[in-house]
Amino acid sequence: MIRTLVADDEPLITTGIRTVLESACDIEVVATASDGREAVRAARRHRIDVALLDLAMPVMDGLDAAAELTGTRVVLLTAFGEEGNVRRAVRQGVSGFVLKTCAPDELIRAVRAAHAGQAYLSPAVARQVLDMVAPGDDERGRDAARRLAALTAREADVLALVAQGLSNAQVARRVHMTEASVKTYVSRILAKLNCTNRVQAALLLRDAPFPT
Numbered sequence: 001m002i003r004t005l006v007a008d009d010e011p012l013i014t015t016g017i018r019t020v021l022e023s024a025c026d027i028e029v030v031a032t033a034s035d036g037r038e039a040v041r042a043a044r045r046h047r048i049d050v051a052l053l054d055l056a057m058p059v060m061d062g063l064d065a066a067a068e069l070t071g072t073r074v075v076l077l078t079a080f081g082e083e084g085n086v087r088r089a090v091r092q093g094v095s096g097f098v099l100k101t102c103a104p105d106e107l108i109r110a111v112r113a114a115h116a117g118q119a120y121l122s123p124a125v126a127r128q129v130l131d132m133v134a135p136g137d138d139e140r141g142r143d144a145a146r147r148l149a150a151l152t153a154r155e156a157d158v159l160a161l162v163a164q165g166l167s168n169a170q171v172a173r174r175v176h177m178t179e180a181s182v183k184t185y186v187s188r189i190l191a192k193l194n195c196t197n198r199v200q201a202a203l204l205l206r207d208a209p210f211p212t
Contacts, residue, residue: 001028002115003047007039007062008054008077013100017052017077020104027111036060040068048072050095050114052107066094073114096120097199121198144207150192158185163202 004027008014011034018029031046033039036053037060043051051069053062055078066074075096095114098107099122106122113120151159154175161171168186172179186198195201 002026002111003049004029004111005031005033005039005043005046005048005051005072007033007036007042007051007057007065009034009057010054013054013077017107020107021052021111023104024108024111027108034058036062036065039065043069043072050075050111052077052111054078054100063094073117075110075114075120094197097197098122144204147193147204151189155185155189155192158182159189159201159205162186162189162198163205 004021006014006017006021006029008017014032014034018032021027021029031042031048033042035058039051039053039057039062040060042048048069050073051066052075053065055062055076057065062074062076066076073095075098076094077098077100079100095118096110098110098120102110102122110120110122148156148159157175158171161174166174168179168182171177172182175182177185189195190197190201193201193204195204
C-alpha cells in the first residue's frame, strides 16, 4: 500500500481528496493535516510515502513543508493563486503538481507516479506554468540550446508536443505511436536533458533562442 498524507486548510477539500485516493486499491490515507508544520510532523510520525500538500497553507506553506520532507515524495496541489511559488516548485523539481480541480483518476495517477519515483505534471499545469514563466536570458538560452542539441529529431518532436501541455495519450495520437512508446521517449528525453519533470524540459525548449 502507498501510505499517503493529505494536507489542506480546507476540510471539505481534504475529505474529498481522501475519498478519491481511498477508492484506489493500492493507496491508503494514513494521516491528514491542516497546515504545513502539522504535515511535516505527521509525515515523519507515520512514515509517509507520498504527501499531497496544498501549496498555500497557514503556518508553513506546501513548498516549505516539501523542503523538510526528505525521503517523502511530494505532490503539490494548487489553484494557481501564487505564481511565484509555482515557479519555485517547478525549478525545485517536486514529484508532482496537480490542480485541485483535476479529475479523480489524475490525482490517483499522480500519487502512483510519485511513489514510483517519477514526476507527474498534469497537462493543465504544464500549460499554465509555461504561460506564466518568461523566456530565459541569453546565457540560459545558450545552455538550453546546448542541452536540447542532444535530442534526436524524433525526441525533439515529442518534446515539442509535451511543451504544449499534451498528455502521453494525446502525443501518441499525434505522432502515431503507442502510449507506452511515448512514455519511454519522455523518460529518455528527461534523462538526456537532466530534467526532473516535463515542465522543466518544456521550459528548456522555451528558453532556446532557436529551434533545435
